[in-house]
Amino acid sequence: MDTPAARVAAANPLLLNIAIVGGGVGGLTAAIGLRRNGHRVFEKSSDSTRGSGAAIHLCPNANGILRQMGIYAESFGACSMSRYIELTKDGHTFKDVDLTEANKRWPHPWQLVLRAALYQELKRIATSEEGDGVPVDLVFSCQIIDVDPQRGALTMPDGREHQADVIIGADGIYSTARRSIKDVKLLPTGKAAFRFVIPRSAAESDPLTAPLVSQKDALTMWFGDDRRVVMYVCDDNEQLNLVLIHPDVESHAVPEDEWTKDASVEQVLSVYRDFDPRLKALIRKASSLSLKVWQLLDMEKLPRWVSGKMALLGDAAHPCLPYQAQGAAQAIEDAAALSVVLPGATAPGEVHDRLRLYESIRYERAHTVQEYSRLAGQDWVDGKPVVDMRKFETYNFGHDEFANAAEYLALWERSHV
Ligand SMILES: Cc1cc2nc3c(=O)[nH]c(=O)nc-3n(C[C@H](O)[C@H](O)[C@H](O)COP(=O)(O)OP(=O)(O)OC[C@H]3O[C@@H](n4cnc5c(N)ncnc54)[C@H](O)[C@@H]3O)c2cc1C
Secondary structure (H helix, E strand, C coil): CCCHHHHHHHHCCCCCEEEEECCCHHHHHHHHHHHHCCCEEEEECCCCCCCCCCEEEECHHHHHHHHHCCCCHHHHCCEECCEEEEEECCCCEEEEEECCCHHHHCCCCCEEEEHHHHHHHHHHHHHCCCCCCCCCEEECCCCCCEEECCCCEEECCCCCEEECCEEEECCCCCCCHHHHCCCCCEEEEEEEEEEEEEEHHHHHCCCCCHHHHCCCCEEEEEECCCCEEEEEEECCCCEEEEEEEEEHHHCCCCHHHCCCEECCHHHHHHHCCCCCHHHHHHHHCCCHHHCEEEEEEEECCCCCCEECCEEECHHHCCCCCHHHCCHHHHHHHHHHHHHHHCCCCCCHHHHHHHHHHHHHHHHHHHHHHHHHHHHHCCCCECCECCCCCCCCHHHHHCCCHHHHHHHHHHHHHHCCC
16 A cells, blocks of 8 residues: 555554554544654544534533544534523423623633534544544545454455554444454433524525524423424524433334434424424424434443453443533543643554553543433433533533543553653
């Protein structure tokens, strides 16, 4: 293979050869960090469209890492999360909070961004000829079919093997890499989510829905006992992202649906038939062509994330339910920790111990955030929330994984001289 990374490999046999399985948010962030450490990074992804279709929160803890990597989401359309509104299912306001002052607690902004825009930027930086290190070899349509962590071997779709000093399993909730550690069960939560994006102008031009979108940089939620709706701006306030979480039996979502099951406007209207007429008017503005439904799955806790030369990150290791908007953020934190424990000039013989260090840095925090996400998603009882959605913010947002991992590494290095 004559690529920039392969040429550097030939010229610098002492650099680590790192293979990342999966080019999602976590895999690409790890690729950027590790490339900047000087390593040669090959990233295999099964598709190139995963980033499309919806928006995500970039919470302050994720943004702190991205900004330290020179990635400023406002430059590709991210909006501030400045206002938080909660409505009953009938549309009565019971909470309306201006977050401008409260957000000053965090050293980095809380933003709302189109997933595709974030994904494109990560991909651009990972593969750019500019910047430190060697451009990442990003190979699409390359569904890895097996991983041997002890030998550091990946099996490609055509049966050929790719050998690496380090393998990072960043291949999402349906991870193939994870199977070499444990074939854990994915657990249905009984919930599924419809997702779609509509132009904000469509809501503004309808007198019924216009009051709902009169404020920029806002997130609005409607709560019923066993279903809820999240609506927030993205794309420089030009678009509205809607996530509608409901009992999965009502949309017939099943675990095999993965990311791709189509849904219809009629189906969404039926699931939300008892809700605010203004919400139903917004749903009618969706295009059935872009409407999808996702099964929300949990996972049995893995006893470890590391085996031999391989470490898992992100959803492959600890998938988070979406109620705290922390799944991608935790994948980004994992990526930051990996890039701290594998600095340039790491000897191949140290890889396993350093990956174990990564696991010890990240295991408790990622699983704690995962548990908070479960709690935040609990159904309401007697028309009241069981848990305040924003209760875990200090733990989630007030964390700098670069600084945290650097402290652990310094202690580890002192005990290894
Ligand atoms: C409804 C909903 C809303 C959400 N909202 C938020 C939010 O606001 N904020 C937030 O932080 N998180 C949010 N999340 C969670 C977030 O989307 C995930 O936690 C995050 O995408 C995980 O990143 P990842 O890189 O670990 O995995 P993924 O993003 O799933 O990426 C995995 C990649 O691996 C590739 N792949 C898979 N198998 C293979 C293989 N065998 N070989 C090669 N490549 C492979 C895939 O094609 C993909 O590119 C939400 C999730 C849902 C369902």
